[in-house]
Amino acid sequence: MLAPLSKFKSILSAGLFVPLFLIFLGASPGVSAAPGSEFTARLMNLESEVKNPFRFSATLHNGAATEQVFEFKAELPAGWMAVFRAEGSQLTALKMEAGKSRDVDIEILASPMTRPGKFTIPVTAASGTETLRLTLEAVVKGNYEVQLSTPDGRLSDEVTEGRSRQLVLTVQNSGTLPLNDLEMTAQSPPQWKAAFEPSKIDRLDPGQTRQVNVTLSVPDKTIAGDYLTTFTVRNNYANANTSFRMTVKTSLLSGWIGLLVILLAVGLVYNLIRKYGRR
Incomplete structure (x- = not known):
């Protein structure tokens, strides 16, 4: 009776030893299973202004035993774009x-x-047999930006010397943060004057546009020709400027006066020649 029982215990011990050995072998640090496919990024979270792209560096690993074709897709908010590149x-x-x-x-x-x-x-990289997922974060920072132009984009006009010209400028908040205390200034030729209405914009929200009326006064006896005036809008965080070309023409009265002066000069010379030319 003792011999068969002893033999049964030996068989049982051997049967348990084999699974235990296999478990120990699989958990051993020296033995590891083949790695699977992976889609990872070095940095998962990037911060930038809205006008600059977010550039992530990722690594794709095919852990399958066969060749695979992975298709890239990204779930984006409305109006966003994603571009994938490998080796440029x-x-x-x-x-x-x-x-x-x-x-x-x-x-x-x-x-x-x-x-x-x-x-x-x-973001996903999907093949015929598996889909690898990657979650990225884009933190959009607020930015200050302003643009200065005219309603129709025209940046030239004509004016008669000694007179004024009414102009309209448009100030647009093209950033993502509100702009406060925007001031209007002008750099014009000597003795020219520029008056703004309004001369200061207290607040301009993102995407909002405000019109500013400008009265540009040209002094008397200004020589005919083209003159540039640079208009500027600025505050402590943003600024923009635009150059406006003004063509000055002489008045009709000034033309007649100039012609009369020329005729008088010619007549004077003619009389002098007749008077002193006979001597």
């Missing part, structure tokens, strides 16, 4: 050999009208 070339899909890794650059462009904040960008 733009692409939408990438063929990967088994066990190989490739660097992938992801460039995300925010909509110009995006307000400051943090945006989550899910």
Whole structure:
């Protein structure tokens, strides 16, 4: 009776030893399973102004035993764009050999009208057998920016010397933060005058446009020709300027006076020649 029982215990011990050995072998630091496919990024969160692109550096690894083609997609807010590049070339899909890794650059462009904040960008690299997911974060910083122009974009006009010309300028907040205490100034030729209405804009919200009326006065006896006046709008955070060309023409009265002066001079010379030419 003792011999069969002893033999059964030996068999049981051997049966338990094999699974325990296999578990120990799988957990051993010297033995590891083949790595799977991965899609990772060095930096998951980037911060930038809305006018600058967010550039992420990622790595794609094909851990499958066969070659795969991965297609890239990004879930973006309305008006945003995403561009994928590998080795400097733009692409939408990438063929990967088994066990190989490739660097992938992801460039995300925010909509110009995006307000400051943090945006989550899910990105996928999908093949026929697996989908790799990567979550990126783009933090849009607020920026100050202002533009100065005219309603129709025209930056030239004509004026008669000694008179004034009414102009209209447009001031636009093209940034993402409000602009306060914007002041209007002008750099014009000597003795010219520029009056603004209004001369100061207390507040201009993002995307908002305000018109400013300008009275440009040209002094008397200004020589006919083209003259430049530079208009500027600025505050402590942003500024913009535009050059306006004004063509000055002489008045009709000034022309007749000039012609009369010339005729008088010619007559005077003629009389002098007749009077002293006979001697």
